[in-house]
Amino acid sequence: MSNSFMYKLAKPFLFKMDPESAHHLIIDGMGAAAKVPGVPGLLSTIWGTKSSPELAVDLFGLHFQHPIGLAAGLDKNAKAVTGFSKIGLSFMEVGTVTPKGQSGNEQPRLFRLPPDEALINRMGFNNDGADAMAKRLAKLGKCKIPLAVNIGKNKVTPNEQAADDYRACVQKLFPYGDFFVVNISSPNTPDLRALQHGDELRELLNAVKDEMGKQAERHGEMPKPILVKIAPDNTEEQLEYMAEAIQLSGMSGIIATNTTISRDGLTHGNAGETGGLSGRPLTQRSTEIIRSLYRMTKGKLPIIGSGGIFTADDAYEKILAGASLVEVYTAMIYKGPGLFKEIHSGLIERLRRDGFTRITQAVGAGHR
Template sequence: MYRRLKSALFRLDAEDAHHLTLAALGAASRVPGWPGLLRRVTAPTDPRLTQTLWGRPFASPVGLAAGLDKNAQAVPAWGALGFGFVEVGTVTPLAQPGNARPRLFRLPEDEALINRMGFNNAGAQALHGRLAAGSARPVPVWVNVGKNKATPNEEATADYLRCVSALQDVADAFVVNVSSPNTPGLRALQAAGDLAALLRAVLDEVERGRVRRARRAPPVLVKLAPDLHPADFEASVAAVLASGADGLIVSNTTLSREGLTHLNRAEAGGLSGRPLTARSRALVRDAYRQTRGRVPVVGVGGLFTPGDVYASLRAGAALTEVYTGLIYEGPGLPARLNRELARLLERDGFANVAEAVGVDA
């Protein structure tokens, strides 16, 4: 069924198709009872997939990556499809339109996307309103935060703190995005010294919010780029550990165009999808080795099949996220990944997904 629908969607401009699909999922999310009914069918039920991280239960290690639902329009629908958690955003303090269109491009022969969206979103207050108004969540909702394009880097910390302060009562975790290639200068914040200072400020704000609201503090993770020099990547990971942050997401989109065949390879922006599979897995393994499993690593980039997800887990990812794979494989992907991943764990004698994490690292 999705193959037929995909053929029609792929005739549309990529961003038009994205908005059409998101609007449909948002409408479905508002149908009384529908998300809960569907999740009874799609929800991961195999106990091998369950684990507890940061004191929170995860029914599946497969989540939705940031960027697909920037404004949390369809959280119930994502839960209904079988995801174990959902990351929304990137959100900035103030609403902004992002870069000029066209800014999203398919590369079907390469099973990839290129985007230069530029943090287009409705702003932190709008996101808060949508998440606060939602019904009981079937899965944890993480919030990916960034700075506004007009904010200079020397004032970037204030933007991150504004997002955290505005959203702490509705976020199950925060992801500090310093690695998008589509906001000028943003990746410079990955430098170890700047990153450590930013994270300490974010963690202090989270702690203030915990005391003020008398609720558990959401964990803080950091999303890194795949294009860092190995020494810089190692320094950034060390800065994350030294700051006391709670985890890493590896990795964001890449500026590399190696091995691409589609004409859209010449478009500017970040590349996601199948070309990132091997690179993401290698970086997950590097991060796991360096951290020695002290903080969870989330693997994202080029995950299309149960084998891709399983390999990322074995490389050191405690959780994984998909985005481009969902575009190419369709809405049945998370349930299929859960089902087949459980079989792979059983085949190899793992009683729980946590036992498989890092065994190949």
């Protein structure tokens, strides 16, 4: 039985459920299953990807077996890290986590748009808080793949004090993340996106960098890489400013992009719901942002491409535009975990077709 066939059988059942209930079923199920002896090995046999040197990426002082990872938002509380690390991903993000646990926005807050291959969410950083995540990750031990911790601010924290929240997350989670992602681009926390611009951005990033230095010293380690996740709804002028501020503040890279507030071209009845749109409608826009950022930073600031990756072509286009790594989320909901193996083998085919011997040679090749 093929891995994609297994998901085809499960999908109608999952799609009959309320989207958030289905989400919890998958995350809690994966978390529980990974504790059963033999199950992680079985997951790896069914969905794992083989090590291919031509797809390997060394970045941020970390080794990625291939460029395909999981975006933040799926495993908000780090409940299913072991399970996810076995299904063919080369890295994953957990979170967004905030210093204190919070319930997020009122339900319903997650909507499927099947004909558009999209999701709209207005979750609002619902999570158990940084202490609960730290406890879980401490129990887990070293993750088999690089693990990124995506950090945010609590809803009740005013923007003037936002830096304190990001600092608190770094303090509590420093030992457990291989790298950290500063989320200032979710549309579902009031005024959060304002932190992407002006002096607020520079001050926030300087504070996070300062805290990272303090924690590294405290733990007797090197500082961990910090990336910034940005929104797709920025003008070229805003992007220029952000790219410059992110580079000057010594960040390790950018994740482009978060969800969009645009509703262009949608056909499904849920299009009117408030929140961030992810999936197929974002494919082109996020690739355009990657292309702009790569050009603006002259390819010197690593980019992780995220937004509407459903096929090997989608992933490869983002890599040619300038992404060193890519992340999937919505496509996994629609296509299942067999997607990672599919993109993995598709990338190898495209590399060979274009005469590249390593994926790193393809990064930004669309500009040359």
